Amino acid sequence: MTSAKSSPPASTVPARTAAEAAPALSNPFFTPSELPYELPPFARIRHEHFLPAFERGMADQLAEIAAIGGSGAPPTFENTVEALERSGAVLYRASRVFFNKANADTDGATQELEAEIVPRLAAHEDAVLLDPALFARLEALHEQRDRLGLDGEQRRLLERHHALRVRAGARLAPEQQGRLRELNAEIAALCTEFRKNLRTDTAAAALVVERTEELAGLPADEIAAAAESARELGHDGHYVIGLRNFTNPPQLATLEDPALRERLLTASLERGLTSNGPLAVTVVTLRAERAALLGYPHHAAWQLADQTAGTAGAVEEMLGKLIGPALAHAEREGAALAEAAGVAEVRAADWQYYAERVRKERFDLDAAALRPYLELERVLRDGVFHAATLVYGVTFTERPDLVAYHPDARVFEVHNADGSPVGLYIGDFHARESKQGGAWMNELVLQSRLLDQRSVVVNNLNIPKPPAGDPVLLNWREVITLFHEFGHALHGLFSDVRYPLLAGTKVPRDFVEFPSQVNEMWAEWPEVLAHYARHHRTGEPMPPELPAKLREAERFGEGFNSVEHLAAALLDWSWHTLPAAELPDKDGTAAFEAATLERHGLARPAIPPRYRTGYFAHVFGGGYAAGYYGYRWAEVLDADTVRWFRENGRTVRESGEIFRRELLSRGNSVEPMEAFRAVVGHDPDIGPLLARRGAQE
Structure with a gap:
């Protein structure tokens, strides 16, 4: 499908001479894409x-x-x-x-630009x-909004x-601006x-391993992938283990060599760090x-003015309720690991390794x-889809037939049950x-219905x-x-929705993770799990x-997961709730982190924060500053909604229609917590x- 797109009003488009307009013929961004759903014409796009x-x-x-702004006509909703x-x-x-x-397929020229x-x-x-x-x-x-005859979405747009x-x-004042x-x-x-430093540092910190024996415990396909990474990076005959964005690489759970785990x-x-x-x-x-300058006591207060949490007190109350149960749960886990390892206390580098041993023994x-039962293509098609x-x-x-921005990226067209179009989904998984x-x-x-556009989304x-x-x-x-x-x-x-500003995921940061966390429930929903969890060679279902x-x-593992997440959230929160005069000097990052974790009772050497400051890209390279708490805030909504799906007495399909109609489709065209209440019928619990999280064990 190719959407017909409305053009901006003629009065707002600057006039151009024929000579000025000529380059539009060669620059694919100057005119709307003619591909289905206005998919960007990646085959034609060049860096220049x-x-x-x-x-x-x-x-x-x-x-x-x-x-x-310069129109002589009185302001109306339409002309403004x-x-x-x-x-x-x-x-x-x-x-x-x-x-x-820049995020998915960068190079030197992209980073310079x-x-x-x-x-x-900016x-x-x-x-x-x-x-x-x-x-x-x-x-x-805005002053006349009650007298303009606006519908709900129009009023929401004006207010936003x-x-x-x-x-x-x-x-x-002008000087302040x-x-x-x-x-x-x-x-x-x-x-x-x-972000640029982090890309460089993360690549440089990847571990080069010389001998296969050092990788004992790593599954054969992961060893093969490490060898392939080494070959691509010019380390033929060796193995490269790359780092993840977060602190604990998954290989810590299986590598048998404690020295390599520590490295x-x-x-x-x-x-x-440097x-x-x-x-x-x-x-x-x-x-x-x-x-x-904007009249707020700290950055967090400024951020919260546009979030569903509303106040610093609400965030701190929520985090406070979670810390004690998380620590108690983690201590029980740690005691089980220490017993399995035969030591007084398990080191951070060994936690995941012994956690896997306990899972094998206890469960x-x-x-x-x-x-072997979780092959990507089957998980995608027979699980996620x-x-x-x-x-x-x-x-x-x-x-x-539709070309994406990289050979690894694949394009899927999405349709409703009645055959009507939804949009395009691009999966870039490697x-x-x-x-x-x-x-x-x-x-x-x-x-956007205003612009006659449907969604084109990418997962990386x-x-x-x-x-x-x-x-x-x-x-x-x-x-x-x-x-x-x-x-x-x-x-x-x-x-x-009608208007781009209110579309899709353009909701408050502490709400945006909520629908994605709800979707995790389907990974282990019995009917779904049975459909995709099959051996990649034999096709036999998972036992x-x-x-x-x-x-x-x-x-x-919920105790460990909760503590590492809370530690990261409180580092972010502490950085952004101090006035400038109380912040550490440039060499004081590590001391600040240690003092913050100690103050909140989260200084657990065996459970480092999910992110430390030097690689906390959510906060220092993205839009989550004073907002990482949002994962936990959204998880309150998520857990309550999962309970609603399981206990509301409707079929999965009926419940899905309600969740889509009342919340997923609404974007920010209604107040997000209003959409939540329209689904579950009450305030968050x-x-x-x-x-x-194990608080009631």
């Missing part, structure tokens, strides 16, 4: 197209904003708010493609948000545009530098100054024995040197790629990650006793999460 597209896109949008929603089409197309490439363009984009965003003439028109409409500008500093613009540009540049964990914990530690202090100092479960069909009725058809670590979802095209994972012809076998955590990221994808695909053992074994 990005900078001209950014520059023209910014110039076009500034001209559109000037035309809106809807016109604003139509603005910036070229910039939007170029930005979505470029930053997907990223460093150049990010501060310019300045451009300020120019749009702080334009006085536009804000005056929005302010006038107005609130974004107030929060961005539109009411500050000048300093604010400087701060925003500097913070954006430093966050880009943080691997140390490399993970210390990356970024390059990114001082930089992080600078970032939080500038964020604290910006918060003070008769060998995690490595699960992997099958679950979406069961719950929501959607179907997936691979489109090899690790490579050009891709940042971790797993995430991007939206290349946002759904970092599953090691084995030699050609070998199966891609997953561990259980990778299966859960795939279901999680697909939950984000569904949130984008199911969006059904029927394994799923129950798996659930028990997973629960055994922390009880199901405490039960999940």
